[in-house]
Amino acid sequence: MITISKNAVEAYLEQRKESGPVCAYVYDLDHLKQHAETIKQSLPAFCELYYAVKANPDLELLSTLEPIVDGFEVASIGEINKIDGISKKPMLFGGPAKKDHEMLEAMERNVDYVNVESLHELNRMAYLAQQEQVKLPVLLRVNLSTNVSDSHIRMSGVPTQFGIDERDVPNVIVKALSYEKIEIKGFHFHAMSNNLDAAAHLRFVEMCMKKARSWRKEFALEAPIIDIGGGIGINYWDTSNPFDWDTLARELKEFEQETIDENLTLFLEIGRYMTAGCGSYVSEVLDVKTNHGEHFAVLRGGSHHLRLPAAWKMSHPFRVHSVEGWKYPFERPGIKDAEVTVAGELCTPNDVLVGKEFVSELRAGDIMVFEYAGAYGWTISHHDFLSHPHPEQVYVMNGLVYIR
Incomplete structure (x- = not known):
């Protein structure tokens, strides 16, 4: 189901007037809107769709998603402020290190749900809520005893800083229940990042529902919310074999009767899968060279703009946009039918976006388009290392190009 936008990059390059080397993030907002609407429409009625703001907090993307999603999952007061400025839809405040002032501001903003990550955090919440005379609606975040997938990053079923050990949940x-100002609204099970297996995700949902229903019954809780988090991934290694969203959405309907019978609502916090395909990181090739028998392309840009491939030690999906013009009076460096490592402009050998991948042709002056860069791209990167200029931020909507 996941697709990418290609026409937006071409529209930007056609209208670009800057004289220096190309370097930009390009977001296709029409593509994002259509993709988000398709996700929302595919879900059964007992599911609510939250956008995980951490994936990309860009205000243009948030504004595009606001009419479509049911709410927003936020992880800091900064993210709360962004959503508070554009929407009155529900916010769910998560994260392992909530500060007192953040929790107090969340209460003042009427944030709808706050995750509890530990007994100590619960005690702090209860103390603050009592001081403010506010009833605080919480979701207990559970670190399951069983690992649930082979996803790239696991936050549950393994020792991590996230959530309450499943064995400790009854005591919490x-x-x-002993606190007057705490109201248990449900359970939160965010357990993974970048899972690519729809069948494993369905088994995870089933496990979450079984655990939550058991605690509801044992403690006579209303607790109508089961938050399965996000973690649905992008197959950066083989883009022809994406996560099977259609199967997930279809099979979720199998849980419909029990959710109706027990007044349950399933929350999904979709981030990466929502926005990755709408964004591309675009960077011009400054040089093509050979060292010790291996070919290298050097970009105006790099991991300080797009950190994900260096962090995950992977080659980011890319395509080459060929540029036929050559402005210099001397030869143009390039390669044909060869493997190339694509590196950035930083003074470190770790600044690599693509490692030894085949290209039919690549020349200085061509444009590298790194696809699926709409999530965990710009905002997770170390922008100011070496103080290079930042990339342009470009938005394409209804055929119009906006540059920031």
């Missing part, structure tokens, strides 16, 4: 429930 008892403690929460």
Whole structure:
């Protein structure tokens, strides 16, 4: 189901007037809108769709998603401020290190749900809520005892800083019920990042529902929310074999009757899968060279703009946009039918976006288009290392190009 936008990059390059080397993030907002609407429409009625703001907090993207999603999952007061400025839809505040002032501001903003990550955090929440005389609606975040997938990053079923050990959940429930100003609204099970297996995700949903229903029954809780988090991935290694969203959405309907019978709502926090395909990182090739028998392309840009491939030690999906003009009076460096490592402009050998991948042709002056860069791209990168200029931020909507 996941697709990418190609026409937006071409529209930007055609209208670009800057004289220096190309370097930009290009976002196709029409593509994002259509993709988000398709996701929303595919879900059964007992599911609510939240956007995980951490994937990309760009205000243009947030504004595009606001009419479509049911709410936003936020992880800091900064993200709360962004959403508060554009939407009155529900916010769910998560994260392992909430500060007192953040929790107090969340109460003042009427943030709809706050995750509890530990007994100590519960105690702090109860203390602050009592001081403010506010009833605080919480979701207990559970670190399951069982690993649920072979996803790229696991936050549950393994020792991590996230959530409450499943074995400790009953004691935390008892403690929460003793607090007048704490209201248990449900359970949160975000357990993975970049899972590519729809069948494994369905088994995970089934496990979450079984655990939540068991605790509801044991402690006579209303707790109508089961938040399965996000973690649905992008197959950067083989883009022809994406996560099977259609199967996930179809099979979720199998849980419909029990959710109706028990007044349950399933929350999904979709981030990477929502925005990755709408964004491309675009960078001009400054040089093509050979060292010790291996070919290298050097970009105006690099991992300080797009950190993900260096962080995950992978080759980012790319295509080459050929540029036929050559402005210099001397020969143009390039390669044909060869493997190339694509490196950036930083003074470190770790600044690599593509490692030894085949290209039919690549020349200085051509444009590298790194696809699926709409999530965990610009905002997770170390922008100011070496103080190079930042890339342009470009938005394409209804055929119009906006540059920031």
